[in-house]
Amino acid sequence: MCLAIPAKVISVDEFTALVTIEDVEYTASLLLLSDVHPGDYIMLHAGFAIEKVDAEEAEETMRLLLEMEKHRPE
Amino acid sequence: MKYVDEYRKKDLILSVAEKLSSASKKEIVLMEVCGGHTMAIHRFGLTALLPPTIHLISGPGCPVCVSSQHFIDTAMAYSKIPDVIITTYGDLIRVPGSETSLEKERANGSNIRIVYSVLESLEIARKNPDKSVIFLGIGFETTAPLTAAAIIQAEKDKIPNFFVLSAHKVMPPVMKALVEEGVKIDGFIAPGHVSAITGTSIYNELVTVCGLGVVVSGFEPVDMMQAILMLVNQIESGVPAVEVQYQRVVHSQGNVIAQKILSDVFDLRDDTWRGLGVIPRSGLKLAEKYASFDAERKFSVEVPESTEPKGCICGSILRGLKTPLDCGLFGKKCTPSNPVGACMVSGEGTCGTYFKYRS
Numbered sequence: 518m519c520l521a522i523p524a525k526v527i528s529v530d531e532f533t534a535l536v537t538i539e540d541v542e543y544t545a546s547l548l549l550l551s552d553v554h555p556g557d558y559i560m561l562h563a564g565f566a567i568e569k570v571d572a573e574e575a576e577e578t579m580r581l582l583l584e585m586e587k588h589r590p591e
Numbered sequence: 592m593k594y595v596d597e598y599r600k601k602d603l604i605l606s607v608a609e610k611l612s613s614a615s616k617k618e619i620v621l622m623e624v625c626g627g628h629t630m631a632i633h634r635f636g637l638t639a640l641l642p643p644t645i646h647l648i649s650g651p652g653c654p655v656c657v658s659s660q661h662f663i664d665t666a667m668a669y670s671k672i673p674d675v676i677i678t679t680y681g682d683l684i685r686v687p688g689s690e691t692s693l694e695k696e697r698a699n700g701s702n703i704r705i706v707y708s709v710l711e712s713l714e715i716a717r718k719n720p721d722k723s724v725i726f727l728g729i730g731f732e733t734t735a736p737l738t739a740a741a742i743i744q745a746e747k748d749k750i751p752n753f754f755v756l757s758a759h760k761v762m763p764p765v766m767k768a769l770v771e772e773g774v775k776i777d778g779f780i781a782p783g784h785v786s787a788i789t790g791t792s793i794y795n796e797l798v799t800v801c802g803l804g805v806v807v808s809g810f811e812p813v814d815m816m817q818a819i820l821m822l823v824n825q826i827e828s829g830v831p832a833v834e835v836q837y838q839r840v841v842h843s844q845g846n847v848i849a850q851k852i853l854s855d856v857f858d859l860r861d862d863t864w865r866g867l868g869v870i871p872r873s874g875l876k877l878a879e880k881y882a883s884f885d886a887e888r889k890f891s892v893e894v895p896e897s898t899e900p901k902g903c904i905c906g907s908i909l910r911g912l913k914t915p916l917d918c919g920l921f922g923k924k925c926t927p928s929n930p931v932g933a934c935m936v937s938g939e940g941t942c943g944t945y946f947k948y949r950s
Contacts, residue, residue: 518654518682518939519733519784520627520810521840523594539592546710548740549849558594560787560840563680564708565737567849568787568840570594575839579597582813586606 521562523570526555534559534566594839598811599635607816608640615644615823620775622911624766625782626653626939627810633948635812645819648911651765651864652782654729654758655682655937656909659863660897662758663688668892669725669756670701675890676719677703678712679727682937685930689898709741716745716753725886728757732793733784735759735875736849739856742877742884754886757875760862763793764873770801774911778804778822780815783837788853790845794833804831807841856881865933866899866906903932908941915945922946 524536524545534553536545543561547553550566558570597603623629629649632638638647651657667688670677677693684693684703697703702722706712709726716724728738738755745753762785770776781794786807794805804825808818818836825831835841855878862874877885899906902920907913915921915934925931927943934940938947 518626518680518730518937519652519782520939521733521784521787523592525593546708546740548744549736549846549852551848560784562733562784563737564710565740567733567736567784568842568846571839571842575594578817578836578838582603582607582817585610586603 521560521567523558524561526553526557526559528555529553536561595811598813603813604816607820611820611823612642614820614827615642616827618644619777619826620646620648621778621780621822622648622650622776623780624650624652628780629941630939630944631810631812631815633944637812637815649941650911651867651909653937653940654731655686656933656940657864658729658758659865660689660899661894664894664897665892666693666727666756667691667696668894669890670696670703672890674722676715676722676724678706678715678724681705683727683729685936686933687900689895709737713741713745713750713753716750720752723752723754725754725756728755728759731760731762731785732788735857736788736853739852742856742881743852745884754884754889756886757877759875760873764870765864766797768870769910777826780818781805781807783807783809783841786841786845788846788849791833791835791843798831798833802831805833807835807837809837866909900931905932905934908934915942
């Protein structure tokens with residue numbers, strides 16, 4: 518029910534953004550999120566963009582995880 | 592898919608699992624509060640990767656499952672009013688009420704439509720000015736702001752025939768209630784998308800008052816394993832805290848726009864949770880300012896006294912006290928195609944998930 522999926526922003530209108538999930542296009546409402554730009558990833562929940570995906574934070578989390586994997590005993 | 596595939600990599604999952612095995616010493620019980628998490632755990636078989644010291648129990652974070660029988664029965668009564676269109680998220684229509692379900696009422700001729708977004712509901716109201724459109728609002732802090740945004744839009748666009756029957760609820764009071772009731776929980780895996788809206792401070796009391804750690808987690812297998820590792824580290828070191836595993840989406844302050852809209856449109860009220868009873872200040876009702884959109888104020892209906900289905904142990908399952916395997920109806924009288932209790936209806940209900948992924 519509170520699942521949200523990452524979607525890539527293609528273009529932005531006043532109150533909506535055209536996004537793609539894989540190759541499927543969808544018009545997401547921006548009533549709950551501002552400062553959205555083409556190229557951003559947003560979390561799409563029941564038709565609304567509820568938050569942006571923070572690319573830097575994602576990279577940092579991944580870096581820590583890969584670090585953990587590197588130190589894994591063979 | 593970006594931000595999904597990389598969090599499903601087997602090697603990463605296994606490396607966190609190994610870390611977990613060496614870090615976990617104490618026997619602990621962690622509650623995954625959210626139905627989405629329950630689904631991920633079973634879908635990806637994560638319990639098989641956990642050391643025997645870690646026990647996961649499912650919590651009350653499936654909105655369809657915790658909606659009260661009275662709410663379902665009220666929706667049913669609304670659906671029988673002439674010139675009413677009921678709009679709802681898909682899962683809800685199969686939930687058995689005291690006597691029937693919305694699905695059956697629809698087959699009997701009631702005008703009940705499934706929507707993916709509350710905005711579709713608003714569109715239906717716009718196109719049918721001679722009908723009253725009632726949206727069944729379920730969901731927690733993630734979903735309630737969407738309903739709130741639709742209500743504000745309805746006011747702005749002057750759509751007087753759009754109404755909401757709210758069963759929206761908030762998460763922290765029920766988590767605290769479970770702890771106070773004595774359910775053995777050593778830490779919470781908290782729903783990522785609730786905190787995307789609310790931020791993390793909603794859980795401070797669980798740490799300061801209950802002494803329990805809370806880790807806000809994403810929904811992919813690597814996310815969940817990492818969140819469990821973070822909780823284990825907290826518990827082993829004896830320092831509970833609110834931490835965020837899901838850093839790529841959750842900021843400590845949350846989504847301020849959504850919080851503002853939510854608090855403008857809704858007020859807290861005491862609310863009934865299926866199987867759990869009344870929990871103070873755990874539900875959301877429309878604020879006075881938006882009373883004209885409130886289905887409860889607009890339509891008065893006679894709702895018979897609700898009865899819970901016989902033999903169903905949804906209540907104990909929602910409290911993490913029992914699993915579906917403890918239920919005599921599970922997989923026999925109660926299946927996804929013929930559900931007895933709400934936990935079997937929703938794809939993220941504990942019973943529905945167990946049924947789908949049972950080996």
